[in-house]
Amino acid sequence: MVMTVPESQQGKAIESWQGQVEELRGLVSERAMTGETLLLNMGPHHPSTHGVLRLLLELDGEEIITCLPDVGFLHTGIEKTIESKQYEKGVALTDRVDYLAPMNNNTVFVMAIEKMLALDVPERAQVIRVICLELTRIQSHLVWLGTHALDMGAMSAFLYCFRERELILDMFEMLSGQRMMGSYIRPGGLWRDLPDEFLPALQHFVDIFPRRVDDYEALLVNNPIWRDRTEGIGVVEPEEALALGMTGPTLRASGVNWDIRKAEPYLTYPRYDFNVPLGEHGDVYDRFWVRMQEFRESIKIIKQAMKNIPGGPVRSQNRKYVPPPRAELGRSMEAVIHHFKLWTEGFSAPDEEVYVAIEGPRGEVGCYLHGTGGTKPRRVHLKTPSFMHISALGKMSQGHMIADLVGIIGSVDIVLGDSDR
Amino acid sequence: MGVISSKLGNLGVVTTSLETAVNWGRTGAMWPLLFGLACCAIEMMSTQASNYDLSRFGMELNRASPRQSDLMIVAGRVTRKMAPVVRQLYDQMASPRYVLSMGDCASSGGVYNNYAIVQGVDEIIPVDVYVAGCPPRPEQLIHGILTLHERIKGEHFNEWITGQER
Amino acid sequence: MTQQTQPANPVELLKERFPEAVKYVKQFANETTIVVERKQVIEVLKFLRDTKGLLYNFLSDISSVDYYPDPPTEQRPERFAVSYHLYSLLYNRRIRVKTFVPEDDATVPTATTVWEAANWLEREIWDMMGIFFEGHPDPRRVLMPADWDGHPLRRDVPLGYETIMFSFNVEEILKHKPTGKEGRVSE
Numbered sequence: 102m103v104m105t106v107p108e109s110q111q112g113k114a115i116e117s118w119q120g121q122v123e124e125l126r127g128l129v130s131e132r133a134m135t136g137e138t139l140l141l142n143m144g145p146h147h148p149s150t151h152g153v154l155r156l157l158l159e160l161d162g163e164e165i166i167t168c169l170p171d172v173g174f175l176h177t178g179i180e181k182t183i184e185s186k187q188y189e190k191g192v193a194l195t196d197r198v199d200y201l202a203p204m205n206n207n208t209v210f211v212m213a214i215e216k217m218l219a220l221d222v223p224e225r226a227q228v229i230r231v232i233c234l235e236l237t238r239i240q241s242h243l244v245w246l247g248t249h250a251l252d253m254g255a256m257s258a259f260l261y262c263f264r265e266r267e268l269i270l271d272m273f274e275m276l277s278g279q280r281m282m283g284s285y286i287r288p289g290g291l292w293r294d295l296p297d298e299f300l301p302a303l304q305h306f307v308d309i310f311p312r313r314v315d316d317y318e319a320l321l322v323n324n325p326i327w328r329d330r331t332e333g334i335g336v337v338e339p340e341e342a343l344a345l346g347m348t349g350p351t352l353r354a355s356g357v358n359w360d361i362r363k364a365e366p367y368l369t370y371p372r373y374d375f376n377v378p379l380g381e382h383g384d385v386y387d388r389f390w391v392r393m394q395e396f397r398e399s400i401k402i403i404k405q406a407m408k409n410i411p412g413g414p415v416r417s418q419n420r421k422y423v424p425p426p427r428a429e430l431g432r433s434m435e436a437v438i439h440h441f442k443l444w445t446e447g448f449s450a451p452d453e454e455v456y457v458a459i460e461g462p463r464g465e466v467g468c469y470l471h472g473t474g475g476t477k478p479r480r481v482h483l484k485t486p487s488f489m490h491i492s493a494l495g496k497m498s499q500g501h502m503i504a505d506l507v508g509i510i511g512s513v514d515i516v517l518g519d520s521d522r
Numbered sequence: 523m524g525v526i527s528s529k530l531g532n533l534g535v536v537t538t539s540l541e542t543a544v545n546w547g548r549t550g551a552m553w554p555l556l557f558g559l560a561c562c563a564i565e566m567m568s569t570q571a572s573n574y575d576l577s578r579f580g581m582e583l584n585r586a587s588p589r590q591s592d593l594m595i596v597a598g599r600v601t602r603k604m605a606p607v608v609r610q611l612y613d614q615m616a617s618p619r620y621v622l623s624m625g626d627c628a629s630s631g632g633v634y635n636n637y638a639i640v641q642g643v644d645e646i647i648p649v650d651v652y653v654a655g656c657p658p659r660p661e662q663l664i665h666g667i668l669t670l671h672e673r674i675k676g677e678h679f680n681e682w683i684t685g686q687e688r
Numbered sequence: 689m690t691q692q693t694q695p696a697n698p699v700e701l702l703k704e705r706f707p708e709a710v711k712y713v714k715q716f717a718n719e720t721t722i723v724v725e726r727k728q729v730i731e732v733l734k735f736l737r738d739t740k741g742l743l744y745n746f747l748s749d750i751s752s753v754d755y756y757p758d759p760p761t762e763q764r765p766e767r768f769a770v771s772y773h774l775y776s777l778l779y780n781r782r783i784r785v786k787t788f789v790p791e792d793d794a795t796v797p798t799a800t801t802v803w804e805a806a807n808w809l810e811r812e813i814w815d816m817m818g819i820f821f822e823g824h825p826d827p828r829r830v831l832m833p834a835d836w837d838g839h840p841l842r843r844d845v846p847l848g849y850e851t852i853m854f855s856f857n858v859e860e861i862l863k864h865k866p867t868g869k870e871g872r873v874s875e
Contacts, residue, residue, distance in 0.1 A: 202560035263571030346805025492808035636847030
């Protein structure tokens, strides 16, 4: 069985990190071996790689011949760690996978557990989840827009975007007590009900945000420098995008109409009326444009959802899986037993496998969950869009200038925590 | 340096010790390294953006090159694959250099007690200030930076000369 | 995606086309799992992708699972399994193709010939689970450092847990810690 490290790669970490040219034979062109083209290391510490992405570039002058992405600098072992934790405790770890969209990861993991246990989710919780997911999408896109524009030399968009993002983070803090890593979404529903201040704050946000999107568009959409730097760069054809496993706005910018919210509706998405913005050319500009439209569509969904939030509990009443509220413990012996069972041992899930996918801000976020019949999962695999998008970077950047690479990296909206897990 | 204030008007000469003057200069224009690892880097960006505005403390300029920066904010979990890189960046910084470990993962490994994560960045580089939180709020980061400023203000000549740099 | 055709039953078509490759079919929570013979998995995937009425044209995910402590059963004859999650954009449905991989010959033919997206997903499985994909164009590690020994997601590999420092055991732990604390100014 092939198990050991290849001999060429044995050695100290620092040496293999710097790498030997011989290892690259077959991956870069033969011209690099003779030194005719330049091998350049971009990252893992580079201001425009959005974290710790390392790109090995083969350059002919300014033109990129080969681009070899290298990830794993943020590999955290989250999948392995969840295997050693009970299902409910795993939720806190999924927050930190894609740290720009924590609620999405919560939701996909929790939905996989719910699917496996056939656990019901009250309608109120589902509607609140939709609101949270759309707010997460907006805040994730805001960070994307700010940093993408910053990379391309537009500083002010960054400042505006983070101003609005603070409003959303304040709302998340109301919900869960944490600005980013809330773990608000739990198996069977939500952690707590909405606080009283939440809906007025949301109303305020929904009222002002469309005008702010107008501001961003005024800054960028017709800006000739922006258009020159983005149009016709990093073009991906629809068939190629599908073969490369691209999802989300990046795929839709190539003109493929696939949004999991529409195709396989989950939660209460089928009730809401929204469009799926599509691009035509699949270049950097179209990816930008699609995400800008998604701001408006998300606001549309939130507006419809907040108009009609049903009453009732926010967590399933199935006491085998959901701990009873504190007040019940003083009155009911049964509640004490359930509470003790759930907080010491946790609940058990069958020895089966499920796969759940939802539409995250970056694309399809999937969770493959395999139980053991006990209280801990056998295997959790998170399918993350950034991983696929980074693997496609090599194809997308071929033949472009090195300055365009920065735009391409920004336009696919990668998060290294998402890719490395 | 409380004596220098605009209220005193056109005061020609101020006497102070060299230590105080140098330390004041170091705290007033401390350039952090533009170095983000994980979740905490997003909060670090929030700190520098409009709402929290880190430039109030003379830190608006993030240098991408370690040669030009004084402060390394280790924002996020340090993996075993990244550890040599972090150490190399630290070695490239010119003295005096300071390290702020931002967040639980950088300080102690946080929730990730596993094969991939270095259990605290202080295993590879010396750290001056630890900021707790997962991720810390921007206010917490600012507090950590001000704590570091306080510490720098108390530095002495003999520490510079004997090479006991951090 | 050419003209609209009626969706066909993938299980029936597969059983008809590959009678000996399909071992059994399992339904759980509205998900269909088709367990196939390891050597024929690529033909099965190609068939699912190209056949009229199926058109599972998008590779969503490849994941692996390690059944380590459990003894082999009739349903799970080997230690490892690799699952391909396919999605059909035309019919909006998913299917899982699963194949079991023995421990002493942990190899699976590569699916990069069917979908380019399989490239990194297979590299990840080789890296984390130690299942090698025969014919893979770039079989390097992807997440772990290149000199890492072993495959961390296997169930017999420990998590790599370190004892947590408290005031009662801090002295003991610091003795064993690799330290970078040289030249540190005492408080």
